[in-house]
Amino acid sequence: xxxxxxxxxxxxxxxxxxxxxxxxxxxxxxxxxxxxxxxxxxxxxxxxxxxxxxxxxxxxxxxxxxxxxxxxxxxxxxxxxxxxxxxxxxxxxxxxxxxxxxxxxxxxxxxxxxxxxxxxxxxxxxxxxxxxxxxxxxxxxxxxxxxxxxxxxxxxxxxxxxxxxxxxxxxxxxxxxxxxxxxxxxxxxxxxxxxxxxxxxxxxxxxxxxxxxxxxxxxxxxxxxxxxxxxxxxxxxxxxxxxxxxxxxxxxxxxxxxxxxxxxxxxxxxxxxxxxxxxxxxxxxxxxxxxx
Numbered sequence: 370x371x372x373x374x375x376x377x378x379x380x381x382x383x384x385x386x387x388x389x390x391x392x393x394x395x396x397x398x399x400x401x402x403x404x405x406x407x408x409x410x411x412x413x414x415x416x417x418x419x420x421x422x423x424x425x426x427x428x429x430x431x432x433x434x435x436x437x438x439x440x441x442x443x444x445x446x447x448x449x450x451x452x453x454x455x456x457x458x459x460x461x462x463x464x465x466x467x468x469x470x471x472x473x474x475x476x477x478x479x480x481x482x483x484x485x486x487x488x489x490x491x492x493x494x495x496x497x498x499x500x501x502x503x504x505x506x507x508x509x510x511x512x513x514x515x516x517x518x519x520x521x522x523x524x525x526x527x528x529x530x531x532x533x534x535x536x537x538x539x540x541x542x543x544x545x546x547x548x549x550x551x552x553x554x555x556x557x558x559x560x561x562x563x564x565x566x567x568x569x570x571x572x573x574x575x576x577x578x579x580x581x582x583x584x585x586x587x588x589x590x591x592x593x594x595x596x597x598x599x600x601x602x603x604x605x606x607x608x609x610x611x612x613x614x615x616x617x618x619x620x621x622x623x624x625x626x627x628x629x630x631x632x633x634x635x636x637x638x639x640x641x642x643x644x645x646x647x648x649x650x651x652x653x654x655x656x657x658x659x660x661x
Contacts, residue, residue, distance in 0.1 A: 373651030412604025503574030532636035564625025
């Protein structure tokens with residue numbers, strides 16, 4: 370899935386080798402909701418929209434897998450569809466998958482580290498506790514990504530991730546979008562989602578260090594409340610690092626770029642073709658619109 374200033378496109382490789390293409394017109398959030406253009410606030414809103422767009426793209430691609438499998442619905446599925454309708458069931462499953470994904474992410478990367486350091490003695494300084502919690506959070510995140518890279522389907526997903534980066538690099542350099550030009554581009558990109566998530570881990574250490582409470586429950590609640598602030602600040606840092614090339618921006622980018630060695634793998638030519646088609650469909654006719 371590629372997203373341009375006013376278009377998004379999802380391209381899926383069918384089992385027979387052909388491409389399924391879904392184009393959509395989009396309106397920038399800041400034009401529909403003024404605060405979406407404000408620093409910090411825009412980062413959280415962009416994150417929410419990106420999650421929704423990602424789940425919609427996955428839902429779209431899964432339709433083609435279902436067409437190939439042609440599995441007969443189970444008795445429970447038939448009963449549920451008969452009672453509430455097929456559309457309602459699909460919408461409910463879609464919402465449930467988003468909620469479950471967010472809950473698991475928050476639980477694994479925010480609440481679990483806070484819970485684990487909660488066993489430290491009360492005599493440990495608050496700052497030291499938060500630093501240790503941040504280290505545990507980063508370790509869990511890197512370990513999670515590393516383990517995911519061993520799953521065949523995720524490894525294939527990471528290779529498509531590489532195709533996305535290489536294609537965007539090719540476009541940014543002003544080169545024709547051909548397989549040959551894309552193939553030689555770097556895999557790691559400064560505006561990668563992996564880099565953004567790593568920045569979230571670092572910013573969370575700083576933000577969570579500003580608040581304290583003797584109650585572990587209150588501390589956990591404060592982390593949830595401050596999560597939008599952490600995401601918003603991380604977006605601004607990642608945005609700055611991606612749009613500048615000075616010593617500071619390179620230093621900010623470096624950890625996330627290194628982490629991309631796990632989540633961004635070398636694609637094959639078929640994957641590159643999918644990425645090229647998707648990007649071509651969202652490039653604005655007026656190049657000035659694509660300021661990034």
